[in-house]
Amino acid sequence: MPNTVDFNGRPFHFIGIGGIGMSALAYILAQRNLPVFGSDLQNSHITERLEAMGAHIFGSQDASNFDIFKTPKHNWESMASGLSGKISSEKATLPRESSSIAQLEQQLPQVICSTAIHPENPEYQVARELGCPIFHRSDLLAALMAEYQSIAVAGTHGKTTTSSLIAFLLLKAGLDPTILVGGEVNAWEGNARVGHSPYLVAEADESDGSLVKLASHIGVVTNIELDHPDHYKTLDQLISTFRIFANQCETIVGCIDCTMVRDYLKPTISYSINSQFNADYTVDAVQYLADGIMAQVYERGEAIGLLKLQLLGAHNLSNALATVAVGRLLNLEFSVIAQAIAQFPGTKRRFEYRGNYGGIQFVDDYAHHPSEIRVTLAAARGRLQNSSGLSSTLSEAAITPVHPGSEIKRVVAIFQPHRYSRTETLMEDFALCFGDADLVMLTEIYSAGEANPGRISGQQLATRVAEHHPHVDYQSSLEAVKTRLCQLLKPGDLVLFLGAGNLNRVIPEVMAFFQSDDNSGINPTVTA
Incomplete structure (x- = not known):
């Protein structure tokens, strides 16, 4: 079984394609004009968006969904282009023509699944029986990140808002980023975007330990707190995961308001909303006003300008300060950074x-x-x-x-x-x-x-x-x-x-x- 993801035209099949993380990955592949298939138990605006881009989505998770891949490649391509709408509602009857093992392997999809997919899942089982390459979603994300100058945002809390803020900044600064985040943002009409620059901004999830697979040019860690006791039995296990991630990033930007980040990661570039920590980026004269937050930003002890944001709470001021740190690392002028942050409207399901x-x-x-x-x-x-x-x-x-x-x-x-x-x-x-x-x-x-x-x-x-x-x-x-x-x-x-x-x-x-x-x-x- 191949251990690398193939982006050269081999089809992908996502088990649970409608999930927020899975759908972002599927969107990027569909935008690359790669054959994208998937299944989900519920229809949603997310699956409808993917279908509009040409993805073929089954509304059930059955072994028979893989019948489409059991035909010679020339027939498969014509059938795939002819399918439309929810395949699940009226399952296509596909001819089962004999083919050599070599032909079969050429047609078999790369199957993408998340930790939520159990081994007894019928699609997972048939994928194993057929010998399909099976990848965790983090494997696909890691493969995409390796193609870019990637910025990965990790942390127990705040990673969706922070990654969205950073992506919004790069978009407004004209850096045309590729984006994969865990929330929907109106600025790019969803949870993913394909850009044409070397930059990729991704939310990096620690929940199942797969964070250790990711390597990034810039890694951001907002905080570390036990949130997934189903995977981590102790806080030490969680810290170890973040340390491996940090060691695999060229530069770590970390919030030293969090004791765990401060003591265990020792970030390359630090930020804090508390001036006593002497972080590389900090704030003073903070005002929590009726129309948002204002603060004076300091870069290594020197005042560089006033920051305004529409978001609520000190935690979002911290997220904005992480964005300032990343923007400055990318050599953006503070005026450009501040203007973008002031315009950021937030993500869905965050207040x-x-x-x-x-x-x-x-x-x-x-x-x-x-x-x-x-x-x-x-x-x-x-x-x-x-x-x-x-x-x-x-x-x-x-x-x-x-x-x-x-x-x-x-x-x-x-x-x-x-x-x-x-x-x-x-x-x-x-x-x-x-x-x-x-x-x-x-x-x-x-x-x-x-x-x-x-x-x-x-x-x-x-x-x-x-x-x-x-x-x-x-x-x-x-x-x-x-x-x-x-x-x-x-x-x-x-x-x-x-x-x-x-x-x-x-x-x-x-x-x-x-x-x-x-x-x-x-x-x-x-x-x-």
């Missing part, structure tokens, strides 16, 4: 404003770790204080008003725990992270493919949160969450839907309920 209905503001956020929940709710609390004309007691709290002119009276947090292993391991941290919410609603754990060990539940987490918070509500299903919200929410609420699972499915229907002039008779339903 994403969804609408204001019935005087209620709806926000969708990917926060699924206690640290992420804490800073997101602190920012929401600042929004409440700002809208009420009160001075903030939290230095990082004042944020861009999501709906200027609307007074916020209550912060409501709805949280869907993500993974049994994370919930169980970080139970005590979760119990304490909701302090800036006036009302907390929790629902059942989103498994993300994990087997239920039977030791932990959303109800148990709600009970622990209630030991520290006076207003906690538990609902066992998304349907129940939606129904309860339609009863509880009232004008003046800022409602945050928190989690990395599928909780945000209920947002449109809850908004529709409050949009109606007469909502007393509406009984919205959640679709699967």
Whole structure:
């Protein structure tokens, strides 16, 4: 079996092509006019985008999906070009012509899968039986990165925003980057972009240990914190993964506000929002204003200019400072960097404003770790204080008003725990992270493919949160969450839907309920 990815025309088949990371890779290949196939159990705007580019996507994961590759190459190419739409809905009947092993190997796809794909997956099994080259998605990313002057952004928190900020900067500076990030950005209409310069900006995921496969010209590490106890049993294992990654990068840009980065990685170029650490890049005179954040930036002790950004919270000031460090490393003028950062609108599902209905503001956020929940709710609390004309007691709290002119009276947090292993391991941290919410609603754990060990539940987490918070509500299903919200929410609420699972499915229907002039008779339903 080949151990290198072939970009010379051999087809690719993605098992689970609709995932945020997998789809970005598939997009890059499709833009290169390479044959892209894939399967996913659900249709989405992401799969529709790939299909519009010529990718052929099955709506089920069956061994029969590989029948298309069991024909002579000249027939395969004509059949592939003739297929359109969801192959899964009406499976193509393909002739099974005999061919030599050499012909078969020429046609067999390179199969791309993520850690979420289990060995018993029928497509994975048939790929092994046929002798297809099988690669983890990180193998494909590593192969792409090797072709560019790559910039890889890693870290437990903030890597999507930071990689998107850096990519946005390069785009605005005219450097025409190729981009693969873990979130969708309107500036390039998705989670990936193909540029024509030597630069590639990629989000580098540590969750499954595959970070060790990546080597980059510039590596950025935002922080190190245990977030995936399903893979890492100890913090030392996680640190080791980051150290291997750092050693494989020519230059490491690291946030030394994080003790683990400061002590274990010793970055080539450091940044910090705390001036006492004497980082290469730091800030002073920070102002958290109603329309964003302003700060004076220092480069190795010398003031280089004023930075403005639309994003909320000190954590995003840190992400912006990482972008400054990378931009300067690429010899960009600070004025160019500052202008781009000031224009960056953010990524989807990162304090994403969804609408204001019935005087209620709806926000969708990917926060699924206690640290992420804490800073997101602190920012929401600042929004409440700002809208009420009160001075903030939290230095990082004042944020861009999501709906200027609307007074916020209550912060409501709805949280869907993500993974049994994370919930169980970080139970005590979760119990304490909701302090800036006036009302907390929790629902059942989103498994993300994990087997239920039977030791932990959303109800148990709600009970622990209630030991520290006076207003906690538990609902066992998304349907129940939606129904309860339609009863509880009232004008003046800022409602945050928190989690990395599928909780945000209920947002449109809850908004529709409050949009109606007469909502007393509406009984919205959640679709699967």
